[in-house]
Amino acid sequence: MDDERLVETFVELADTLIDDFDVIDFLHLLVDRCVELLDVDAAGLLLANQRGELQVVATSNEQVRLLELFQLQNDEGPCLEAFGTGKAISHPDLGAADAKWPRFAATATEAGFAAVDALPMRLRSELIGALNLFRAEPGELDPTALRTAKALVDVATIGLLQERSIRNREILTEQLQTALNSRVIIEQAKGLVAERYGLDMDGSFAALRGYARSHNLKLSDVARSVIENRGGNLDLVGAAKPARRQPRQGTSE
Amino acid sequence: MRLWVTERAAVLGIPISTRVLCETAVDRLDVDGAVLSVDNSSRWLETRESTDLLGAELAELEVTVGEGPSADVRKQGGPVLVTDLDSRASQYRWPAFAPLAVTAGACAMFALPMCIGAIRVGVLTLHRMRPGPLTPQALPDSLAFADLALRLLLDEQAGLPVPVDGAAVDGELPLHAPQVHQATGMIAMQLDLTMEDAFVRLRAMAFAGQRPLAELAADVVARRVRFHRNGDVS
Numbered sequence: 001m002d003d004e005r006l007v008e009t010f011v012e013l014a015d016t017l018i019d020d021f022d023v024i025d026f027l028h029l030l031v032d033r034c035v036e037l038l039d040v041d042a043a044g045l046l047l048a049n050q051r052g053e054l055q056v057v058a059t060s061n062e063q064v065r066l067l068e069l070f071q072l073q074n075d076e077g078p079c080l081e082a083f084g085t086g087k088a089i090s091h092p093d094l095g096a097a098d099a100k101w102p103r104f105a106a107t108a109t110e111a112g113f114a115a116v117d118a119l120p121m122r123l124r125s126e127l128i129g130a131l132n133l134f135r136a137e138p139g140e141l142d143p144t145a146l147r148t149a150k151a152l153v154d155v156a157t158i159g160l161l162q163e164r165s166i167r168n169r170e171i172l173t174e175q176l177q178t179a180l181n182s183r184v185i186i187e188q189a190k191g192l193v194a195e196r197y198g199l200d201m202d203g204s205f206a207a208l209r210g211y212a213r214s215h216n217l218k219l220s221d222v223a224r225s226v227i228e229n230r231g232g233n234l235d236l237v238g239a240a241k242p243a244r245r246q247p248r249q250g251t252s253e
Numbered sequence: 254m255r256l257w258v259t260e261r262a263a264v265l266g267i268p269i270s271t272r273v274l275c276e277t278a279v280d281r282l283d284v285d286g287a288v289l290s291v292d293n294s295s296r297w298l299e300t301r302e303s304t305d306l307l308g309a310e311l312a313e314l315e316v317t318v319g320e321g322p323s324a325d326v327r328k329q330g331g332p333v334l335v336t337d338l339d340s341r342a343s344q345y346r347w348p349a350f351a352p353l354a355v356t357a358g359a360c361a362m363f364a365l366p367m368c369i370g371a372i373r374v375g376v377l378t379l380h381r382m383r384p385g386p387l388t389p390q391a392l393p394d395s396l397a398f399a400d401l402a403l404r405l406l407l408d409e410q411a412g413l414p415v416p417v418d419g420a421a422v423d424g425e426l427p428l429h430a431p432q433v434h435q436a437t438g439m440i441a442m443q444l445d446l447t448m449e450d451a452f453v454r455l456r457a458m459a460f461a462g463q464r465p466l467a468e469l470a471a472d473v474v475a476r477r478v479r480f481h482r483n484g485d486v487s
Contacts, residue, residue, distance in 0.1 A: 013289050040418075047408060049429060050331075050393050050396035050397060050400065051400065051429075052319060052321065053429040055429045056431065063293045064432075064475075067431050067432075071429075071430060071431065074429070103364060123397065152283055168338060169386065169389065170334040170386060170390060170392075173334060173392060174329075174331050174332050174334060175331070175395070176331075177331040177332050177366070178329055178330055178331025178332075179331075181330040181331055181368060181370060182330060182367065184369060184370030184371075184428075184434050185330070185370040185371050186370075187370065187431045187434035187438070188370045188371050188372075188434045188435070188437055188438040189371075189438060190435055190438060190439075190443075191434065191435035191436060191437060191438020191439040191441070191474070192438035192439065192441055193438075194435070194438070194439060195438065195439040195442035195443060196442050201435060224371065227371045227438075227441075230441075230442065230445075231442070233277075250470070
C-alpha cells in the first residue's frame with residue numbers, strides 16, 4: 001500500500017468533513033479509496049434502515065450484478081453475519097464457502113469474485129451497517145490492509161455523525177435516514193437516465209457522477225435535478241467518465 | 254408495530270387506518286399528539302389526521318409562517334428531530350415558527366418523512382409539550398410508524414383493499430431493493446410520467462400479473478419488460 005496515498009486519503013476525508021459536507025459524496029469517496037488503498041476489486045457500504053434491512057448507499061461499481069450481491073446479503077452472507085455479530089467476517093475462498101452461504105457464494109463466484117470481507121460499522125454498542133470488500137483472487141486480506149479497512153470504517157461512522165461527541169442519537173438518525181433516502185433518489189435518477197440515453201445502470205451512474213464532479217455539484221442534487229427535468233437539462237452523456245475498475249473475470253451487463 | 258396497530262383496530266372494531274395508526278403512535282411513544290399530512294397535488298402539505306388540537310395548530314402554523322420541522326423534512330428527505338423548540342438552536346433555525354410553537358404549548362417535535370426517494374407522500378409529525386428526546390426504543394419505533402403509514406397511503410393510492418389484519422399491510426413492497434427504484438425511473442421516462450405515477454403503474458402491473466414487485470422490477474431494469482405509451486407492456 002502506498003503510504004503517501006494513504007495519508008492523502010485521510011487528509012481528503014478530513015477536509016470533506018470540515019467543508020461543505022454531503023454524506024453521499026463522502027461515502028462514495030470512501031469506497032473508491034477503499035478499492036485503491038486496500039487493493040480490492042469492489043467495495044460497498046451498506047447501512048441498515050430502521051427495519052433492519054441492509055441497503056447499499058455507496059459502491060465502487062454500479063453494475064447490477066454487484067448490487068444484487070449486496071442485496072442478497074439481507075438473507076445470507078458475510079455482511080449479514082458481520083452486522084448480526086458485530087465482528088469482522090471474511091472468507092478467503094468463496095469457491096469453498098458454499099456450505100456456509102450457498103446462494104451468496106454461488107452468485108459471488110459467478111460475478112467473478114473469489115474472496116470477501118465484511119467489517120461492521122459500529123457506534124459504541126449500536127451497529128449501523130457494514131463495509132463489504134470483494135476480491136477477484138482468493139486469499140486473505142493482509143493485516144495492514146485489514147487495519148486500514150477498520151480505520152476507514154471508523155472514519156465513515158464519524159463522517160455520518162459530523163461531530164465528536166457521539167451522544168446525539170437524533171443527528172445519527174437524521175443523517176442515516178437522509179442518506180438512505182438520497183440513495184433511493186439516485187437509483188430513480190439512474191433508471192431515468194438509463195432509459196433516456198440507452199445506458200446500462202453502471203453507465204448511467206457514471207454519467208450522473210461525471211456531471212456532478214465536473215460541475216462541482218453534489219451527486220444527490222444532480223439526481224434530484226435530473227428527476228425534475230427528466231434528464232433533459234444536463235449534458236450527461238458528455239460527462240460520462242470511463243468505467244472504473246471491474247472484477248478481473250468478465251462480468252458483462 | 255403492525256401488531257400494536259392491529260390490536261387497537263381490533264379492540265375498536267374498525268379496520269386499520271391512518272387514524273388508528275396515529276392514535277396508536279400517541280399511545281406507545283411518549284408523545285402528546287400526532288399529525289399525518291399528505292402532499293397534495295399543489296405540492297403543499299395537507300393535514301389528514303390530527304389526534305389533538307395542538308397538532309392541527311402546529312401544522313397550520315407551519316403553513317402560515319412558511320417554515321418548520323415538517324417543511325424541512327420535505328426539503329431534506331430525512332427526519333427532523335427537535336428535542337427542544339425553546340433552545341437557541343431551534344429559535345435560530347426557525348425564527349418565526351419556534352417561538353409561536355412554544356407559545357402554543359409544544360416543546361418537542363419529531364417530523365418523520367413518508368417518501369420513496371423523490372416520491373413525496375407526506376410527513377408524520379409527533380409533538381410533545383415537554384422537551385426531551387424520544388427514548389432509544391421510541392426513536393426506531395417512530396420511524397416504523399412512519400413507514401407503516403407510508404405503506405397504508407401507498408396501498409390506498411394503488412387502490413388496494415384496506416387490510417383487516419397486519420400481515421396484509423406489510424404485504425409485498427420491498428422498498429429497500431434498488432431495482433424497484435431503477436425500474437420506477439425507467440418507467441417514468443418510458444411513459445413520460447412523474448415518479449409517483451410511474452411507481453403506481455409498476456405496482457399495478459405487478460398486482461395485475463400476480464408477480465412479486467422485485468421480480469417485475471428486475472425485468473424492467475434488464476429491459477425484458479417495457480412500458481409503452483399506448484398502454485401496451487412488452
